[in-house]
Amino acid sequence: MKGADYRKKLVWNPEEGIHVNPYYREEDLRNLEYLRQPGSLKKPGTAPNSWLICQDIELKNDAGESNRRIREALKDGAQTVRFLAGDSWKPDTEQLELLLDGISLGDTGVSFKGSMYADLLYENLVRLALQRGTDPSFLSGGLGADPIGTMALTGIPIASLENLGTLVKKVLRRSPSLRVIPVNGAMFQNAGATLTEELGFAMAMASDYMALLTSAGVDPAYAAAVMELELTTGTNYFMEIAKLRAARILWGRICEGYGIGAGQGRIHIHATSSTWNMTLYDPHVNILRGTTEAMAAIIGGADQISILPFELPSGKNSSFSDRIARNTQIILREEAYFDRVADPASGSYYLEHLTDAMAGKAWEIFLMAEAKGGFMKAFESGWVGEVVDASLQRKKEKAAQGRLRLLGTNAYPSFNEFVLANLGNTPVPEENISTGDSGHTRLKPIRPFRLSALFEKVRLETERSGKRPRVFLFRYGDPRWMSARAMFAGNFFACAGYEIVDQPVFRTIQAGIKAAGESGAEIVVLCSSDDAYAELAPKVHGALGKEALTVVAGYPDNSVEALRKAGITHFIHMKSNLLDALKEFNHLLLKP
Template identity: 35%
Template sequence: MSNDLFSDFQPVSSKQWKQQIQYELKGADYNETLIWESTEGIKVKPFYHKDEDQKNFANTNSSQSFKICQNIFVYDLEKSADRALETLNRGAESIRFTIENETIDVEKLVAKLPLANTTVYFNLLFLSIDFVKKIDTIAKDRNATIFVQIDPAGRLAKEGNWFTNLETDFDVLNTLSIACQNIHFISVDGALYQNAGANAVQQIAYILAHANEYFNRVATISKPILIQVSVGTNYFFEIAKIRAIRLLFNLLAKEYDHNFDCHILAIPSKRNKTLYDYNVNMLRTTTECMSAILGGADAVANLPYDSLYHKDNEFGDRIARNQLLVLKHESYFDKVSNPSDGAYYIENLTSQLTEKALTLFKDIEANGGFITQLVEGTIQRKIQESATKEQELFDSGKEILLGTNKYPNKNDRMSHDLELFPFVKTKPRKTLVSPIIEKRLAEKMEQERLETEKEVQ
């Protein structure tokens, strides 16, 4: 049994494979027929071989198992606290609270939670030194691992305004860097770029440039930076994207003597989710969660299939959580360390994405940096150009969303089931910069179908 089972077979080189393929093509051009180029300019070959363009493999260093994270929007303190505890009892391993204002009693919110073995994320929609200090005290007293998602540059990108202004916001971060030693408090919202239509290369470069603003403007960063990533439907590209983010972040961090790996929290994309034939959203989020795990995300927070049109509900959350439980405990996605390392195709994708994103990052830095390019509108324009190209592919049927622009169910009715407004909300206000707008591909088509429903009624 110890004999090499393949010793009787002669090795076949990549050159021999290519010659055979060329023969089978019967004169058709190999490059034009079989090499596909993505919208990012990534070239995908029909096969990959160990003797062809395989340099040193990347090491993503994502050795620990991913954590199943549950999103909870805090609107009622007692209900949110009970829901968090129940969620943990049902299989979640970490909780991400989104908090709108500082009136919430954060001590009561987490009082019942087993913080010693539960990672907690606080996504704060405001900036308050006192509130963050309370969280820091909780982390110290209860030996807890807590990430506080504070991202002034991300707020500027998403809302068009700072919390206060550039100087004040970064003064707060510098104050927290001294006052809070028990929590992780710097975060980069990279999900915004994917949900707004940026391609993979842009997402990586913008995340890197976004993080670089904090390295430049915060004097001491003594804890890992959290990077929130949105995962799309292009399975292998998304695996490679997350790997490239980690590799480039670590390369950047070394320049600042920051010796911590980034902490990646992955969430499925909203961009390809649909209102009609909504059950297909479960299939989309399953493959997206798989990409996140195989790419090396530290935590994955799934998106409920009905999150576009239903308020938070127990059934949707349970289904979303169970998808991750199946992947972890029945499909054993947590049993192999760095499963994508050494896969020729994924390594090649990672290499191409890394090189192109690094080039774009250098260009951003050479032209003033991330914040400067936001103020000038360059980043918004580039994302809009990418989003427009993708939208055109969807509108023409070249990019397919099953149940929406391919095999739609004409009898499907949704107007009676909308608890939430599922489209881009227009909120006229004065902004310092043009905000980056998240928009789903199917919005226009869905609005037309809803209007048709009203006419029939």
């Protein structure tokens, strides 16, 4: 430590608003209240850590194609399916018959997300089940009735919630295994919120539903049973594990407030891999992200898990990416044996403390929402959107500066990758790069956001221009500095899709100038040590300045002013704002 402040040097202060020490010991767990209830985070049943492998399928106009994908998914390892319904999708009898053709409704859990017609959906599901000789009591899955979540995503105020209580009572009578309300906490992290904000807002939404249903005469235990909690898992591995464990602790507190005994109000958690960190370029990295996120979800104790196809940002739907998404979970179960240990995080000093810290901070956010009258009131006041947007802006700034890395996009990009010709219809990355305003809606919605879209817009601009600026890496001088800065500069400009021309070290400045001139490069990046730039940079700029931009890799404090006076104005270094710099170079080089 050499006299340095311990807290500044070794204590991590993530955006979640908690403090993480460099190590933990047994005595750090003595005051954790939830540990006094052994087994409270363990799953009931015979399988120690079982979960359902879910395949998400987007509902489009072709119900027959969706049915083919369902059959393929169930044949190849999926245990349940979830349909992602758009605003215009209406569950009429003919559509459902075609969609669920050949699917045993008594044996397969079928869930819907985003359905605007949950009442009609349930009526037609019951009708279809009876036609096939299946008792409606055997129906399982979910109806996707989430009016509060829909309000948050669309910004359209809720007209009435009376029908929800009626639907819940009807489902409880005829199909007690069917969940009605998915509490969509995942939207918050996918819009830029921190993990504790995601969890706190999800609890506030669930609390609003509990208040609504119990006031409609539904028994609190049954009200808890018809809900499921959807959370997303990102690549912050240990925190995601702790978040899911903390969710059960907080849900237990809410249930206690309604007189539900410990262990009786266990909520069903559906974990989905995140979309905010998925990338359009180098898409196979999304497979690695999905694997890490699946592992966190399993260890955290999720009951059902959806891993998204790695091609999702391009708008494609292929059987291959669906299969990889399924196989990720199958391998973790059948080959890595992740289902063999109940609550595998139990006993870890670090994870137990992290679980408690995450629960404490998320509970603070929950109480703040409750103080504003509950989630709906807090959202209508604009407070929820402000909190999410503030977190999003911090993520944007970190990504722009390269401090929040997205492999293959703003760090270690694939130098010769082109995606423009292979883009699907949706989503176009530029359309999702900000939370936007509410437009014709009265409330500001929570909009999904992919962080990599900030950089993808720049790189796609390069592709669309029909030009590909060439960058010449001028290696000269001290090999230690030269190699490190050449690697840095190559990755820097490759983030915008520029062509990188790398050369061996030049023994003389004149040899380098000659090679750079012959390369036809629009940018010449000087890669050397700080003390060499005072001589090197003016000579190169004097010889090539009219043909190419001279860029210095590094920021030589002692000679910066002299170099600027010599006409050299471009410096790239670890503290550069990567995004702003690439935008500036595109502006200079892609002019018509």
